[in-house]
Amino acid sequence: RAQGQTLRVAAAADVKFAMEELAAQFESMTGIKVDITTGSSGNFFAQIQSGAPFDLFFSADLQYPQKLEAAGFAEPGTLFEYAQGQIVIWTPPDSTVEVTKQGWSALLDSRVQKIAIANPEVAPYGRAAVSALKKAGIFEQVKTKLVYGENVSQAAQFARSGNAQAGIIAHSLALSPGMKDGKAWEIPAGMHPPIEQGALVANNAKNKAAALAFLNFVKSSLGRKTLEKHGFAIPANR
Amino acid sequence: MSSLALSFELAGCVAAILLAIGTPVAYWLAYSNWRGKFLLESIVALPLVLPPTVLGFYALLAMGPRGPLGRLWMALFGHGLAFTFSGLVIASVVYSFPFAVQPLIASFEAVDRKLLDASAVLGAGKWRTFRRIILPLSLPGVVTALVLSFAHTLGEFGVVLMVGGNLAGVTRTVSIDIYDRVQSIEYRAANHLALLLLGISFAVLCLVYAVNRCVWAPAWARWTVK
Amino acid sequence: MSSLALSFELAGCVAAILLAIGTPVAYWLAYSNWRGKFLLESIVALPLVLPPTVLGFYALLAMGPRGPLGRLWMALFGHGLAFTFSGLVIASVVYSFPFAVQPLIASFEAVDRKLLDASAVLGAGKWRTFRRIILPLSLPGVVTALVLSFAHTLGEFGVVLMVGGNLAGVTRTVSIDIYDRVQSIEYRAANHLALLLLGISFAVLCLVYAVNRCVWAPAWARWTVK
Amino acid sequence: MDREVNPPVLAVDIRKQHRGQTSFVLDVSLEVSLGITILFGPSGAGKSTLLDCIAGLVRPDAGKISIGKSVLFDSTMHFDVPPQKRRIAYVFQSLALFPHLTVEKNIEYGLRDIPEEDRRACVSEILGDFRIEKLKNQKPAQISGGERQRAALARSLVTAPRVLLLDEPLTGLDAELKAAIVEDLRAWNAAKRIPILYVTHSRDEVDALGERVIAVDNGRIVGHGAPMDVLDAPRRKRLAQAAGFENLLSAVVLGLREADGVMRVRLGDSRCEIEVPLAHASPGDRGQIAIRAGDILLASERPRGLSARNILEGRIASLEQRGGMCVARVDCGVTFVAHVTPGAVRELELAPEKQVWLVLKTHSCHLVD
Amino acid sequence: MDREVNPPVLAVDIRKQHRGQTSFVLDVSLEVSLGITILFGPSGAGKSTLLDCIAGLVRPDAGKISIGKSVLFDSTMHFDVPPQKRRIAYVFQSLALFPHLTVEKNIEYGLRDIPEEDRRACVSEILGDFRIEKLKNQKPAQISGGERQRAALARSLVTAPRVLLLDEPLTGLDAELKAAIVEDLRAWNAAKRIPILYVTHSRDEVDALGERVIAVDNGRIVGHGAPMDVLDAPRRKRLAQAAGFENLLSAVVLGLREADGVMRVRLGDSRCEIEVPLAHASPGDRGQIAIRAGDILLASERPRGLSARNILEGRIASLEQRGGMCVARVDCGVTFVAHVTPGAVRELELAPEKQVWLVLKTHSCHLVD
């Protein structure tokens, strides 16, 4: 058993809680400690290229891991899509807007003056939110209500603090301890392109065997179940 | 480049407001006889120790519909404070406050007390003494305060992002713009923007310092490193 | 709370180094006769205008395996600079440089030149004059420089996040810790940590200011706001 | 001390101890009438502290300060008019010119409720009086010490104060300038007639300006009155020295001749006897006689037909040239110090051991208690 | 000017124009030998500027400064020793005490290569000499003006300089202290024998200390030599006033009596004729005669048996009391100003219109060109 070993995992903010549970499960099974650093995938991308000591990288999209692999920073053959993000419309617990009943039309409600989403230019969740709004046909109507967080987590804070009366955020975040008292309406997966999230083992990982073991654990049925529990969909092709 | 213009507008507003608010505060802290004033001095520096986004988050709470500031603003102007330029200005003022006040205190304290006595004896009240004696003699400190608060506001992005909501033309400052480009791996664009920002800032700072030297130099510049 | 200890260690190191590096730079800028020195003064303030994460990004590039600093470090010490405590210190020093140097320049410039003449005539060289006359008379400016750079480093998180990589126990400072908690909407924990940080910082600042007052007050504190 | 009937007189009765100072206490009570009153006393006597209190820059521990009926400070009432409201002009010992303002702007500083034109006229007039017109655009760091002194003086005199405080305003000026400025001050005083307190260590300035003298020592008033009475008939040894009496001889009173207003005293243990002005004393009393070296005349043969009563025979003990003057020590039983001009030395062929006669006017001899 | 054979003599030959100043140029060439040389001249003459150049605080535009064989400054060689290497002590006119150090620490400042114990002894000795032991733990802001002056003087004197520059070090001190410190300075000078340049406006200090005088006016040296020669026989009218000659009368030379070393002159347009010391002049030459008011004696009847040659009959035009002295204006065809003591006024019953005789020693009369 690999007692005393430590894996360093860089994980996108939206998978934080799922990752923490996965890490605990993995540690109890293998004794290998997993240190999770959460942050912005864009930062991790730059940092891994600069030799950051991460063994594994769980990105919030597929683009960063692919680019890393192309540039030779990934252990060959380890890149895989571990989950797909889902989005919800979230309103604070004291909101009088019944989002669970109204669905999209809640966003058109005059009580909703600001809608927080992640910045579509940089965040996959933001892109998904915009395309879902377009699909629902209300983008032009709500365009002026939108405010942008640097990432989906910041969008959640806008809504949480009440400055935005609604937010389109990651399902995983809506399930997190700080947000789950609010009301959330799941946006059907078909309304936006899939939010593909890729993971890989870094090529300068100190402990490649353990890293691969963790990757395999995430792929396992327990791993999938945990991800699903935290609001992720598992890609069909896996 | 609207984000650039917005940034300079914000930095200018904030620096001006900070000078206006910071000066009386610094004056009082420099000349008050109150023994407990070191407590206040410490409080003035406190906004610095919090990470900007966290400070921004608390600002957001305060400006929110349940926050005191938000409710006040709503009552006064009929709309919220968050995600507006005014909100940005207020949050930035709070965050950059120490950069303005600390140098002012230090330079006010360095003014020779005998000159203040002389001014009083010549019939000048507090205000005239301040305007004609303390302020000109503290010029280096005032310039430092201006430069630090101006430059710091230009570069600030944590608070701005949090309170502003990154709305193009309203609250998307150039620093957020650059940040976004770095995040989306558009490094060339980020570099260009950063260089532009640096260039313009450099020009502005040069102007400030050159003018400062001209005003200041003749009478004092005698002792020099040989 | 290891992140808290780490933060104070970092802030302490950075403030100490900044004082050590900033003082000669400020001395030179304050007393040099060079006509173009306003250019240098402007450059000193430039790190401020870039958003911290962007500055951190450039620092990361410089410290990375292909960056000049990274290669130098590798040649000297056999390991990289990014994602180490040393790397954090270096990046923070660069970022907080203006906060240390500007107040120092302002207060050095405010020292009466006649006293420097007197010191020279009494046989004191530049160093002795600096240590015995300029430095003590610039104490308010030195304190300002210390406080600003210390507090600013405590609160800094953009550069630190980028260069340090947020590694628990090595480069995860308390401000990143708080930031993380806010990001994951663990507000209770964030509040607790923020309060703790504020409390300790307040205590440290109070100490600095109280000591500063004791050293400083008796001889000077005469002119007061009535 | 002369008192005029109704005019605004500066009345001061205060006590002040500097914080952390135990050895020095200022404890004075004085009235300053219109015109120039000289404040005279050794270094550290408390003169500047007194002026600081009057100007309101230092708060007395207790007491009262008023100008005529207007009270400036009263500790029992917790009443304290701030300096800028007192309308007291004050030339500091340390000058305190504003370093960032030109000489002209410094002088203009105290004039503000006055129309621009009058102000210009005022300033240019005083610049002329004090011979600093050429310097008006220089900053204090760019002018000489004496020029600074004049600028500081001008800055205070252009205002229209109720009281003027001058702390050694003419030190560091050459004799010519001093004379000129003294004339200006006299004219100013004649025109304004306000109480002026004038600190100086210079006997010349006292003679030229003083209508009254207040002598201070160690925080207390030790004498006041006309300059001659206070300074030339000093009551205390320390003051006698301060006022420049080179000869200070112990004496015993032999007898009074009240009709002539004189009394006879014997000096030291010698047989030297001289006549000095009458004082409250009785035969047998001991005291000190103070005589200025410059008040003693030397003669190479016994003088005849002179009105002076005190003529002492002696022998030159030493003769020393100090610059433009010779200092002769003459032994007449007690040793006198006399100043003689080198011309006199040559003409009288003075030399050590030579027999000479000292001529002392009665009124040059002062009894000190 | 006396030159000793080998000793380190301060030689200065410089030109300096302040930046942005067109009216004033310092252009001097002088040698300062061992002992005290007085630098004398009106305010703004360039005395402080000269000292600043010697100390290395102001860089001359051109010229050379050296002590003995060691060159301090040479513009042709672009050689300039920084002030801290010159070993020149300098008491500034503005004192420049370090405000954050106590009096004791201020004085210690210049002593560093000396063992702790010697340093303490040194400092406490000079504290005693200058009567400021009690103040040693005070800061400059907490002591009086005269005390500051003494601290600044002490601070410079404890070091072991090669040259000492003193810029009006005793202004603002009372006569007693001044006398005591003058004694200390004389002793110090006797012990150290280094070149000392001493700026003062005070004739008393010149008389007490000066071995030589250099007179400066408007940036140029206008006289040097023994104090008497320079100050008592001034060559220029301005200096005559500066040195305190109240009488300055135009005169025409009538005839020389070379054997007696005198010449006869007539004053103004009057018929007054007096004898004055011989000078390079011929009959018919015009000049000015300077006489001190204090050098003129008054008599109420024609004096007899006196060695003085110049006795003029006149009438008192006015009599004014100024403090301890009376100023008499006597009309003898030309008007003389004479100082007499009030005692003399009483004894001689002087009053306006009274007929009097003036007694003038030949050597009190100075020809000015």
Ligand SMILES: Nc1ncnc2c1ncn2[C@@H]1O[C@H](COP(=O)(O)OP(=O)(O)OP(=O)(O)O)[C@@H](O)[C@H]1O
């Ligand atoms: N820094 C300066 N810049 C321009 N002019 C100056 C400067 N310092 C002095 N001067 C001028 O040079 C002349 C000589 O000044 P200096 O201080 O040498 O005079 P001083 O003989 O010491 O006079 P005082 O007896 O009043 O001290 C003065 O006219 C003065 O105004």
Ligand SMILES: Nc1ncnc2c1ncn2[C@@H]1O[C@H](COP(=O)(O)OP(=O)(O)OP(=O)(O)O)[C@@H](O)[C@H]1O
């Ligand atoms: N701020 C102060 N704190 C403590 N002691 C002081 C302070 N100012 C003056 N003193 C002391 O008080 C005494 C009187 O000082 P003051 O300045 O009034 O004297 P002065 O008569 O003006 O003397 P000078 O003729 O030397 O100027 C001195 O012994 C001085 O040391």
Ligand SMILES: [Mg+2]
């Ligand atoms: Mg005084």
Ligand SMILES: [Mg+2]
């Ligand atoms: Mg001078």
